[in-house]
Amino acid sequence: YEAGLRATPLRFLRGEATLFLSSFQNQIIPASNTNSATADLVNAGRTQHLGAEVAARFELGRALRLPVGIDVQASYTGLSAKFVGGPSNGNALPYAPEHTVGAVIDVEHPLGFGAQVAWTFVGPQLADDENTSPVDATGRVGALPAYQILDLSLRYTHAPTGLGASLAVKNALDEIYVVSRRPDGIFPAGFRQIL
DSSP, rough: EEEEEEEEEEETTTEEEEEEEESSSEEEEEOOTTOOHHHHHHHHSSSEEEEEEEEEEEEEEHTTOOEEEEEEEEEEEEEEEEOSTTTTTTTTTTTOOOOOEEEEEEEOOTSEEEEEEEEEEEBBBSSSSSOOSSOOSSSSSSSOOOOEEEEEEEEEEEEETEEEEEEEEETTTOOOOOOOTTTSOOEEEOEEEEE
């Protein structure tokens, strides 16, 4: 179930808000029981996802009548994903962060130059059905800490030919984070990439 609202109160301001509820009778998830050391998919049984999403976009350049396009965007997702019934009743689903936040600033010049800064924050997550928080010595069990990512990009498009060039730096802060603990321990991600 989903209900939402989109609004454009001003020519340069748009927003939206959504509430959602997803109920599964037999949700398939990666095996994450503390007694399992496999990467198989398993039937988690009944689960429920209740959440809200809000987002806004403000065209600052247009609002100030600047010769440069400057767009500012922000978004937030709040999620409560839980097991319903069974041995894990009421526990949070593995790998389902409660909070995710994003912000983007994009600049576009009429001469074809552009730049973007994008920031993402992902809240802490639990890695198993039992919602074990302390990390064990194997790295297979325990909470995954929150992390943030900062992406940067520059671009140029030559209008007469349509040819362009771009430079992107993914995870400019080079913050390494844990994305999974199954099946064999810590799986890191977030290594800086320059494209």
